Amino acid sequence: MTLSPNELAVMFLSLGILLFTAKLFGEIAKKYGQPSVLGEILAGIILGPTVLGFFAPSVTDFLFPAEGLRKVVMDSIATISIVLFLLVAGMEADIGTIRKQGRQVFSIGVSGIAAPFIMGFAAAYFFPGLLGMEAGGEVLFFALFIATALAISALPVIAKTLMDLNYYKSELGMLIVASAIFNDIVGWMMFAAVLSLAGKGDVSHMPIYATIALTLLFTLFMITVMRRLIHKILPWVQAHFSWPEGILAFSLALTMVGAAATEMIGIHAIFGAFLVGLALGDTHHFREKTRTIIEQFVSSFFAPLFFASIGLNVNFITNFDFTVTALFLVIGTIGKVAGCSAAARFSGQGKRESFAIGFAMNARGAMEIILGLVALNFGLISEKVFVALVVLAIVTSVISGPAIKMLLKLKKSFNFRDYLEPKAFVLINNPVDKYRAIEMLCAPLSTVTGIRYDTIRAAVMDRESIMPTGLKNGVAIPHARLRDLKKPVIAAGITSHGIDFGSTDGHPAHCVFLILTPTEDNMAQLEILSGIARTFKEQEFDSKTVRPNNFTEFISMIKSNGSA
Amino acid sequence: MTLSPNELAVMFLSLGILLFTAKLFGEIAKKYGQPSVLGEILAGIILGPTVLGFFAPSVTDFLFPAEGLRKVVMDSIATISIVLFLLVAGMEADIGTIRKQGRQVFSIGVSGIAAPFIMGFAAAYFFPGLLGMEAGGEVLFFALFIATALAISALPVIAKTLMDLNYYKSELGMLIVASAIFNDIVGWMMFAAVLSLAGKGDVSHMPIYATIALTLLFTLFMITVMRRLIHKILPWVQAHFSWPEGILAFSLALTMVGAAATEMIGIHAIFGAFLVGLALGDTHHFREKTRTIIEQFVSSFFAPLFFASIGLNVNFITNFDFTVTALFLVIGTIGKVAGCSAAARFSGQGKRESFAIGFAMNARGAMEIILGLVALNFGLISEKVFVALVVLAIVTSVISGPAIKMLLKLKKSFNFRDYLEPKAFVLINNPVDKYRAIEMLCAPLSTVTGIRYDTIRAAVMDRESIMPTGLKNGVAIPHARLRDLKKPVIAAGITSHGIDFGSTDGHPAHCVFLILTPTEDNMAQLEILSGIARTFKEQEFDSKTVRPNNFTEFISMIKSNGSA
CATH class of the missing domain: 3.40.930.10 (Mannitol-specific EII; Chain A)
Incomplete structure (x- = not known):
């Protein structure tokens, strides 16, 4: 079995078109002050069944078939892309930042997770149909997933929004970033726990408690033993291997192995990549230049390909459900903003500042979408819920910037x-x-x-x-x-x-x-x-x-x- | 059809192991003053059927199966990797360098191609069996391919060898590099012509003359119109898109489309990527930083994956044929060294310098291997000939450094x-x-x-x-x-x-x-x-x-x- 020259040709063509369109729309989004992931997803929606597939189904079938070997290859490329994207996300989530800010971060983080989680769980547990669960689903797992999905925050979008407002390096900015990192890490671990509970990705058909125990053990292992090991090994690699190629290859190989490990445990490959990123990003031996090369190649090749590919698999019009989407938006935003700002107010922040923290943390960006996609592939949620999550991610990300700007009376930084x-x-x-x-x-x-x-x-x-x-x-x-x-x-x-x-x-x-x-x-x-x-x-x-x-x-x- | 979580897990594991082993052996090769591609290929030979498959076939089957969906995915990743590697090779081949050196480059280049080509063609045409052609093959195409394979030089290895000797920026060094660029470009075009003649990759089943005409037209189009177009468009992209992500994505998307175009014409995707690289590398608007990010990510991720994957597909012991290998080595080396040094001597170089040019140009490195692999996949040559070409590539690359050093009495540069x-x-x-x-x-x-x-x-x-x-x-x-x-x-x-x-x-x-x-x-x-x-x-x-x-x-x- 192999791709014919013809299939190879069309594969390269579709990769080129997907990448070009994704980046083009990503840049247009940026021009209008929006996160580029918004444009990248839009590009996929346009090239996929929602728009192009509606007007010219033969073109979509030709470029992005829903069946066959090329579909398998494109899916694999998308999976590798998302794994590398999570590596970068992990590298950016500096554990040290949380330590420095201490108690405030902890209370904002915990409260910002707990409030939307409890609200989301209650809503989904008692009204599963209203929130999009299909008949025959497991209410408990569905509710746990929805709760986790609403509790998530997305560090990259939040960091980018603060940078655009020239507010990243202010004291409040650093507090928000640290809280987002906390939320990010805890959120991913919660999601991993939900997945292992649901046992959907279970490779070795091990009992649920084994998956959960392994997930916890692996996480603990990565952020303690592995983190210190990397701190020790990195100088050796840099001293003896060519620079920076040696350290790049080492980091990427480690990422693949980490991805394999979590996939084998029965949760998704992205968790391993994220943990490798966390461990790598934590040591000062991992130099700025290495980081930049990985980040920039990922954000110009793998990330656009991944986010655009989302729109290729789902029809965003036929699967759009107003009630589900509106409920997610209302519960998610109220839970997150209330949870974060209450904790911030309680720990001594001003009223406007507290709300700004709440709206910043409300941005769910790429993380929400990735989480939704994994849940969709694992059969935890329907396409209807997935589309609602994507809309939730986009809307919360888009309103966070203007909200902070208004609340703190900031001016957009300029060049x-x-x-x-x-x-x-x-x-x-x-x-x-x-x-x-x-x-x-x-x-x-x-x-x-x-x-x-x-x-x-x-x-x-x-x-x-x-x-x-x-x-x-x-x-x-x-x-x-x-x-x-x-x-x-x-x-x-x-x-x-x-x-x-x-x-x-x-x-x-x-x-x-x-x-x-x-x-x-x-x-x-x-x-x-x-x-x-x-x-x-x-x-x-x-x-x-x-x-x-x-x-x-x-x-x-x-x-x-x-x-x- | 899709990869199961289990298959995904093993895929990530095998990617991680392949990348790690390839880079490790690449670095060891470098430590001993050898091109890293040598170590990378060796890593694949060890992990593939030749060594690991001999001692523990179940492990090889588990990690690198020779059948099934995972094989398709790994092959596709290898193809994308080689396409990106050729983009970098094209970027490095600066057409301007040839222009500056003018006549000497032209005579060394032409004579360095003509001599081994004619010798190789004669040998393969009159003694096809001796040079490894299988019964029932087309003698003309086989002879044309062998001639082209022996006529090739590999710019990257040559450039690297000269840098190691601290001789890259000398006058003679620049002459060698310019000749290698000339040889590289002409060699690839010749190979494309042979492939289109053989019509093996013919997608649209067009007549041979159409494929040849299209190949020539496309090449001409890329190095004239497209080159100028890129020179015009690049500043616009850099001015309006984010930097460097915008220009990176644009270049990579263009590479994919270029690859698709040549694949559709009926030659291999790599030619399109190479031509895009040539056109990109030629404009000063393509800045150093962009170039570095692509080069370093490719040489730390895609290149090791590709070169290691070669060894996974071929058994290098059972397919080793002493006669074929020895004949390739003798004809290739004598033809290349004699052709280049005669032209150099004729254009006024000293005796030792002329021989140094000959041995430098004799290095065939990665190019020979890629060419062999494409020919193997197209069914032009047997595995026996492929293995002989790989040995030819490695031996000529390994001897070129010491030969130049001895002839010019150079000392290795040190740090x-x-x-x-x-x-x-x-x-x-x-x-x-x-x-x-x-x-x-x-x-x-x-x-x-x-x-x-x-x-x-x-x-x-x-x-x-x-x-x-x-x-x-x-x-x-x-x-x-x-x-x-x-x-x-x-x-x-x-x-x-x-x-x-x-x-x-x-x-x-x-x-x-x-x-x-x-x-x-x-x-x-x-x-x-x-x-x-x-x-x-x-x-x-x-x-x-x-x-x-x-x-x-x-x-x-x-x-x-x-x-x-």
């Missing part, structure tokens, strides 16, 4: 790139002095802002006369504040002839940013200046640098220059 | 880490001054070298009195040359209390290297000092740095610190 004006991108072809260069940049900004050229020019020259504005590495940042300006605006000039802007390292400028900010907006100027400095911190912009020919190439260049 | 003495790693726990610190490091070096403590101490102090040896970033390098020393030796001292070594940036030293080199070996001291400086160029070693507790942790730390 100086957002204020670069495409119409004020100037290629300076002749050798000019700095005054002439400034004038060349003032002109287009006058057109863009509607402020008179002379006003702009005078303000910038005044500022320039006080102190030269040449930064290091061939960049200059003449700037001024203007009263009539609505929002910051930046012009950029590129020249292969150096312009003397009196920089600190004595190098002439080859890239000149002219920055105008509103007088009253103090922060804007600071953030823009430091953003530019950060971007060119490590990379000299000089006559040897490949010159961008247009605005898009310029943005592409500064974006890929650094972390900015 | 200062190799001279760090485990017995002379000292944790300095009390605050001391630099003289005391030097003394603490001289003592163990005296034991190790057998040179008197007083002699060492006096030499180092003399040197120290001339000029302080504090580098930037918290590192100091007291050093001396000693007449009686056989080879360089380095002691390292770590302290959490800073020691004033009069560094250029004024920071106290937290890491002290005491370096002793033989008086006559001028280069050694220079290379060691610059190696240390490079390692700590970007990373400060100060009291905040996590202190290594033993020698292994110390090596692990400096290795993962930088490019050194």
Whole structure:
């Protein structure tokens, strides 16, 4: 048995289309401030039976067949993808962060799990039909699963939301992240326990208590013995193997073995991968570079493939049940927000802050979807419940950002790139002095802002006369504040002839940013200046640098220059 | 149809074991100065029918079954792996390098392909049985394939060999690399032509001439239109998508589509991936960081999985044929070395240099194996010929390094880490001054070298009195040359209390290297000092740095610190 050349060809084609569409929609979601997983799932829904399959079933059947060898291969790729995604999730969940924040994290975490769990369990146990259980299901397992599903929080979405709001490194931000990590770890363990109780994935047909005992033992083993073992072994691997390939291969091989172990116990492969990630992420010997390579490859290849593949298997329209979805949303949100904010308020947080913690923890993101999919594959829930869980995941993730923003009165963080004006991108072809260069940049900004050229020019020259504005590495940042300006605006000039802007390292400028900010907006100027400095911190912009020919190439260049 | 939880569990286990064993053997091969692909293949041979299958067939059957769904999935993963490996190979083959070197590259490349091709074709056409053709085969296609297989060179192995010899960036090194790139590209195109001629992978059952025409058209399209298109699109993707995830996903999706295209034409998926790599690698908009992430993930996950999986499918002992193997080795080596060195000599290179070029180009590495595997799967060759090709690949790769070294009288480049003495790693726990610190490091070096403590101490102090040896970033390098020393030796001292070594940036030293080199070996001291400086160029070693507790942790730390 093997894939024919024809099947192989179509497999590569479908992988390419799936990956491309997933990433495209993921990026569009991001553009609108939404988590990229939302777009990735949407891509799958569009390519799958819900949309494309409705309008052109033959195309869907051709690309993503629901039967046969290619289906098996695609499913296996999706499973490997999700295992690697959970490895990354585990790496990100730093146990140390919880330890540092101590008691508050514990109370928010426990209460944030207990409240939705109890509410969810009660609702599902007493009204299983209303919450989507099919006739003939085991009420106890169904209720336990629904309770767990509603109790979950998703660290990656929460962390990303806080980063977007520039709130990640604040004290409250760290508290939320630590609580999310706590919730994440406990949530996964609870789910593993439910699965082992239900005994659905039971490979060796061992008794239920053995599965539960093994699950607990394995978890304990991984976060104690294995964690310390990895801490000891990693330096040895790094010292004797090539770097970073050796350590990467070691981590990935360990992940596969961990996945195999939990799959054999009778719970899902993802738990083993998550635990390996936890253990790996905990030691400082696991360097930043290694982490980055795994994270970025997973989030650009495996994660989009996995999330998009979800939509390929389920019809999201025919399986949409309003009652079930609405109940999940109401019970889940009330339980989670009330549980978390009560605990936060109790431990001394302000009212607004407490609610912000609640809404942040309410985001369920990718975790909820993965949990739902595993339960679906194990036959614990129906497609109807799965679709409701996906909607719950998406809605809670989407509202968390705006809710926190409103409650804490935050402004979205911005990047100086957002204020670069495409119409004020100037290629300076002749050798000019700095005054002439400034004038060349003032002109287009006058057109863009509607402020008179002379006003702009005078303000910038005044500022320039006080102190030269040449930064290091061939960049200059003449700037001024203007009263009539609505929002910051930046012009950029590129020249292969150096312009003397009196920089600190004595190098002439080859890239000149002219920055105008509103007088009253103090922060804007600071953030823009430091953003530019950060971007060119490590990379000299000089006559040897490949010159961008247009605005898009310029943005592409500064974006890929650094972390900015 | 789907994998059962049990099958999934074993699949993850087998992936983990395969990856771990492959990387382990790859690293061992590297330790002995051999290409890592050699170790990776060996790992597969050991885990497959050749060794483990001989001693414990039930274990091999359990982990790597030769039938059934899991076999299909493992084959598909191997195919995806090889496609991504060819993407990287294409990215590395910079067309620009060929252009720069011009005529010489062209003559060495053409003659290096023509000579072994003609010899191989003649031998296989007139004595097909002797070269391993099975009864009933098509002599013409077989002879064309053997000719192509013998004409191939493998850029990655050649580049790696030259880097190990510190010869990559020399003029002759660049000429060899450019010739290898030329050979690589032409070789793959020739193989694609042979495959399309043989019409073995023909998906759409189109006539042979159509396949050939499509192959040529597609190649031409990719290296002209697509290459320029990518150059235009990349900045747009980088400007509008998240970085680097956006560009990574875009590149990988494009690779999948490229792979699908060539598979549909009737040649193998790898050609499309290779061409996408060529087109991507050619634009400067494709940044170093993106390239690194793909390369390192592929070479730590996909490549070892692929190369190890080769050994799982073929028994290398029962299919070993001495005559066929020996003939391949003799014809291949004589043809390649003679062809390349004659052209090199003709274009003005010295005798030794010409032979060095010949032996470098003779290395066939991974390319030969991939080509053999594709031909095997397409039914063009038997397992006997495949095994002979693998041996040819390994032997020519293994001899190329020593041959170049001998011909050009080169020394293997070294890393200062190799001279760090485990017995002379000292944790300095009390605050001391630099003289005391030097003394603490001289003592163990005296034991190790057998040179008197007083002699060492006096030499180092003399040197120290001339000029302080504090580098930037918290590192100091007291050093001396000693007449009686056989080879360089380095002691390292770590302290959490800073020691004033009069560094250029004024920071106290937290890491002290005491370096002793033989008086006559001028280069050694220079290379060691610059190696240390490079390692700590970007990373400060100060009291905040996590202190290594033993020698292994110390090596692990400096290795993962930088490019050194």
